[in-house]
Amino acid sequence: MTSRLAAFWSRSPTWRKIATVAGVSFLIVATWIGQGVASVFGQHDAYAEYWEARSEEPGDLLYVALGDSAAQGVGATDPEDGYVGQIVRHVEQATDMTVRIVNLSVTGARTADVLETQLPQLRSVVQESGEPDLITLDVGGNDATNTPAAVFEEQFDELLCELPAGTLVADLPDFQGGPRLEESRRLSAIAREVITEHPDLVPVALEAATRPITMLDYSPDFFHPDDSGYEYWASAYIEQLPEALGGDGAEPASAVFDAEAAEDGES
Template identity: 45%
Template sequence: NTLHLNARWWKDEGKKDGELLYVALGDSAAQGVGASKPGHSYVGIIARHLRDRTGRTVRVVNLSMSGARLQEALAIQLPALRRLRPPPDVLTVAIGANDIASFDRGRFERELRELYAALPAGAIVADLPSFYLGSAERNAREANAIVRRLAAERGFEIAALHTATRRQGAARYALNQVAADFFHPNDRGYRVWASAFIPLLDRVVAENRSTADAD
């Protein structure tokens, strides 16, 4: 099925060599579920942007899992990140959307704090995308207040995913940016997701260049 095929595709990608290492933590969105191919996910778009901006090859290790909640990020993805050598040059983290349906504020904050405490400096963390309507959107806004506060405490850059998706509006998303499952983004939708990360990536690239020049 699609979930298995995407996971296999990313596993194969992670075996390739690259001058830069980009690592992604997340859920089915990072896997690219809903895209015409996994490489058209926001993770794939970010990888291509890094290649274009730096002129260097990029190895992508996508540790995300479809259906992952914060507890899976802590139990499975984080240990895999710790095992990576060398550490990533770029790390993106977009997780928490699957915690919204049964949102528990205390648990969400506790698990997110634990996750952020274990991330390396320079990680780019995203807030949750817009759910547009109803209790899911209310929960997402409450969760995002926690995301922003904890990210600020750790000094992490925040990819403003909620703003980027909310700006599109529910009607445009439903008509043009949602996949056949009527939940995940399609290729257009993932370009919107990637747009939340791109300005921060450019800053990371510039900082890495400055560090390299200093050395």
Template identity: 40%
Template sequence: MSVGFDYDNTGARPAGAVMRALSALLPGVGAVREQTEPYAAAWRRSNDKALAADGPLWVAIGDSMTQGIGASAPDRGWVGQLADHLADAGRPHRVVNLSVTGARVQDALDQQLPALRDLVAMGQVPDLVTVVIGSNDVVSPRLRAGLTDRFTQLLDGLPDGAVVANLPNPHREARRVSALLREREREGRLVVADMRAHGPRSWRGKLAADKFHPNDAGYAGMARVFDLALGLEEVR
């Protein structure tokens, strides 16, 4: 990777007891979980190549969905599919993917935002920053507390014009995050990728073997939400 930038897409937090038990009991869960290390390694190699190349830079912040866990290959997640759409529209970008499987908003604050700042300090200033994170927080009663405050800190660290996905989860805290994002959008500080309004209406046939992460078709639906946010497609 470029001199002065050494980033690992592998999370430091081990899988919890529930996930280990599910992996042992349900083959689909174990099979998808086994993608974690190879997908992280693939993105590290891809990041190396991106930083050695020229052209507009896209930095992706997120969790397992930005890694593409559940897809048939790392570049068949929503990031890879959106990269293809941008290229087809004459807007190709180099992609540096900072996502980490299992990441929570606090992990983005502690690991991914500092990496973004390091890139900027190196002269690798992104033309596009995207964020998909928070699902691992909102599904945990313990982590929901303070989620909106942590999300506010995250947004404060992003450059103006970042494209940030809201959380389709119906929980009250997810709705609060969506309201925060809409307020920032009205202020002209970010663009909302509206998963609540434009994400897949049904996930039937769009989930990986673990019945949690999207498969290629599910990620296509997520990529479309970013197509809409970036003006690559009009709302119908």
């Protein structure tokens, strides 16, 4: 500190010193958050390119992922540390077989986008490579506050009607707070009702599984999970994997979502 600055500081009243320190601290925190948000945003294209290249790698089993940025793993330190990558590791360890992953998810995707783009791509994969051994879907988070509930219900039901039997389908994650919280919970309840109407699909209680997540489990953008946050996501899907893929065997929607409703009543 220069002598002139030191003299100014020594003559400054306490309130000015406190305000100065607070201002500097705010700038440091704001800069850190801004850099964090920018780093996560930069993952969008990088992770999409990663999964496109990864789909060319062969495997004993075929896994197709549908969904939004969560299926891309945005927020994790590496694409493979998102919930899709964690599912792959679990299946490979449990079966001692390699997994070819075709990740068709797109950051920002809504239910309509999965219907219009990802579903036709899934059909192409089936035609070229045969029926997948595993398909997972997460969607709806971007519909919250953007898609009217009635429209979401119609589109979600249409999507589920087109999915192959055995597809693992989740309700919405718990948003913890923020502007999407109320609407996301409304859409999540709708999703559970629709999933229950499709007994050939496998329900995943994602909202209940992600409820314990804390701010320490989020990436620097405070929206997407980080590696530990995605562990909660992965566990929800892994619980419903068939025994042949290292799971306990899928439970019907009535059992999965009834248990979730009971937890809601206790909380």
